[in-house]
Amino acid sequence: MLRRVYLVAGELSGDILGAGLMRELKSRHPDIEFRGIGGPRMLAQGIDSRFPLETLSVMGLVEVLKHLPGLLRVRRELQRDAFAWQPDIMIGIDAPDFNLGLERKLRERGIPTAHYVSPSVWAWRQGRVKGIARSVDAMLTLLPFEAEFYREHRVPVAFVGHPLADEMPLETDRDQARQALGLGLDDPVVAVLPGSRSNEIRFLGETFLQAAEQLCNARPGLQIVIPAATDLRRREIERLLQDKPALNDAVALLDGHSREAMVASDVVLLASGTAALEAMLCHRPMVVAYKLAAATHWLAQRLVKSQWISLPNLIARETLVPELIQQAAEPTAIADRLGAMLDDSDARQALEARFADLHELLQRGASARAADAIEALAAGEPLPGTSHER
Template sequence: MRVYLVAGELSGDILGAGLMRALKARHPEIAFRGIGGPRMIDEGMDSRFPLETLSVMGLVEVVKHLPELLRVRRTLKRDALDWQPDIMVGIDAPDFNLGLERQLREAGITTAHYVSPSVWAWRQGRVKGIARSVDAMLTFLPFEAAFYARHRVPVAFVGHPLADELPLVNDRQGAREALGLPASGPLLAVLPGSRANEIRFLGATFLNTAERLCREREALRVVIPAATPARRAELETLLLERQALHGRVTLVDGRSREAMVASDLVLLASGTAALEAMLCHRPMLVAYRMAPMTHWLARRLVKTEWISLPNLIARETLVPELIQDAATPATIAARLAALLDDAEGRADLEARFAEMHAGLQRDASRRASEALEALVAGRALPPSVAPEPAAGEGP
């Protein structure tokens, strides 16, 4: 069996390596070719270009590198046609991979895409192009699978690798001890984001919120994971200006999952961190602020009722979402205070999140490999990974 894989960044390299291991366990003589990073190369990938070749972000950067990206795609197309794989799988990087997948599919090669773009949230018309590009979409989340099934795109819901990685039972006391945090008493984890712009728009708001809560609650402690040294320096500067937080905050490098597990409640920016908090089974509040023009455009383009993944997965509002002008320190602090005072409600949410976690913990790499095998053999996708949406289900 020959599999052509194209990953575009480090997260794709991790996913690709897991997929390769699962396929090798079932087909010891399998061969891999395409683009991968160090993990995929360690699993036997013959990488034709460095992984960084496709790691271009931002409109200006993409336009600047467009001639080179198009050259790479032409080269990969020729290489794949010469090699004649049984299947080509694009791993994320949809702007690059979907075009390559379409060209190879038109040339008679079976194609699949691993990690759905957010087509269910905005520019939903892109699903027509996706249908022409792939023989199947492999999704992490059930509502994504429902969207594709509704649009008659073959789909396999394989579960989420993060759900496989994180345990169904976690140790709050162990996490507190590992981080040097108090063994008892209320603890708030604050995650304002990993990007400079997120600290710019949310850093002061989140720390002002924590300051309000600490003034009101003598026992409250706060833990803040800093994603990078640059983010730590920015957060340290913000903390210096807030006297009420002195001696009440523990700033840690990385270790965001441990911080969330240790906490009773999480305040975070929208994004993957909300999914991680759910998989750590912690109640949370999601807040987000952005540039006014970006928010104006987002309101007109985004078609979903919710922005946080826990709510999207549940199809109901489990997590409070405060966006733009609603995300004020006073409002956020009031909502967090209500959650801190509701121990029974927090326990119910933790139990609900544990159930949702179990639903996503499906051994994603193995299930993805089974779906690819079915495509290569010309069989229907395994019914256990291709759910049919109920009437009205999906974003």
Template sequence: MRIYLVAGELSGDILGAGLMRALKARHVDTEFRGIGGPRMIAEGLESLYPLETLSVMGLVEVLKHLPELLGVRRHLKRDALAWRPAVMVGIDAPDFNLGLERQLRENGIATAHYVSPSVWAWRQGRVKGIARAVDAMLTFLPFEAAFYERHRVPVTFVGHPLADELPLVNDRVGARAELGLAPDVPVLAILPGSRANEIRFLGATFLAAAERLCERVDGLQLIVPAASPRRRKELEALLKGYPQLNGQVTLVDGQSREAMVASDAVLLTSGTAALEAMLCHRPMVVAYKMAPATHWLARRLVKTEWISLPNLIARETLVPELIQDDATPEAIAAHLTTWLNDGDARRTVETRFASMHAGLQRGASARAAEAVLALAQGRALPKPVAPDVMEETE
């Protein structure tokens, strides 16, 4: 059996390698060709281009590289049509892969897209183009699958690989020992983001909120993971302006997951970190600020009631979301004071998050492989989702 795979960045390489292992477990003689990184190559992919070929971010950068990218896509189309795989799987990189998938599907090759673009949140009209491009959309999250079902796009919810990776029971005491934190004091993890703009817009707000919290929560310890050496320097410079926090802040390199497990609550920006905090079963406050023009545009484009994945998955407000002008130090501190001082409220959310974690822990690579095999063999897609999980509120 031949499978064509196209991944465009490191996260796609990780997903692709897991999918390849699961496919080989079912068909040991499966051949793979396309684009991938070191993990996919190690699993047997014949990669025609380096992984970073498709890793172009930003409008100006994309326009600059557009002729090259179109040339790569034309080459891959010719190559796939000559090789005749049973299925082509585009892994993320939707701007590149959906066009290639549509071209191959029009030429009789079954196609799947692994990792849904955020079409449910903005530019929902894109779903019509997706319907023309894919025989199957493989989604991480149940509300994504509900969106595609509503628009009659063949879909399989495979679960989230991060939910498979993280244990359903975690060790708060062990994480605190690893990070040098006391076992019996309240701990807040602060994750101000991995991008320079996130530190610029939120770093001072988060630290000002922490000052207020230290006045309200006895013995509070703060753990702040720095996403990179550059982010660490920026955080160190910021902390000099908050001498009241001296002795209460532990700044660490990376280790964001360990910091969340060690904590009683988490303060973070929106994004994957919110999902990871949920999968660590920790209550959180999600705050986000952006440039005023960007916020103005986002308010008009985004068609969803929530921005954080825990709330989107639950379809209700489980954690506070403080956006733009609402993300003040006082508002953040007020919400976090509740999480840190109310043990019953904390335990209720932790229990709910553990249940949600279990719902996402479905063996994503194996589920994705089953869907790909179904396409290759002309069978119906698997439907591993109960109707109550698939419900979507308008």
């Protein structure tokens, strides 16, 4: 019987996962108590948050170094708080640089620990898996290939599925999405998502719009839909559009609505990241392109061990979508790939069907499966499904 659960989320995405897990555990254990760090959704589920969620939301090397003394103090205070409270289990949600150290200290005191959302240890710094094995009794992964990595390294693991896959429907309606966005039903649509961060717009915005311009010049009637993640991103995109008159009549610039834009499209152009997973879950063919600062790219080439960077390819373990990286991500190459997709309806339909299959693979009821694993750990039982799931 679970009575006390210590949860530490590091950012808003973790708050969403934590709230789903808390809701599921409360349905099974009405008297359960939660303590640790959570955001608005976890607070609504009843967590006693010892610090604001923003305490751990620090991005970038320089920012982390600046805040390091404060972060270490917070971790020590949480450690003392957990020792005094004596939870049945502690769950770190993402934020591995912070949570794994806390998990290790609690585990050394006999408190079972789990980590929800794998760090990208399968892609770079694979030696970290030894430290993870010392810190956690189980890793809960969102993606199947992550679980395979931990099995190979003999770390107890449960693949729970991805909450986005649970949230998004297996059936999509392209025409309905086009009507909702004010797009024509008959002409082809390309969704262009240059990213949600300023650096992504800086490195990719001009390239993506030049590719769109080439497509529009070659294909009269083509519709380009660009969802802007924030007001600031919208203003940055508007500045880039000013010297591209060929796009004036073709582009619909949206405030948000990225998912609707993907569903409405025939093909998607996007930066690598969660957007690629979302496009896959919308069952839309895509071209993934990404550029980094030269020094960062040089370093990544030497550190990253993965054959692919986009989640659809990583999940499928094969090249389903083109990945154009650094010098390869230039306007003509991007336009050529998108044009080839627009011209081959059979290939598009086959890829949409494959993405629907991958969607089903990830649509597992992540919160319920995570709760199953937590209950098993707290009871000292084997993780459910560990011997056979792939």
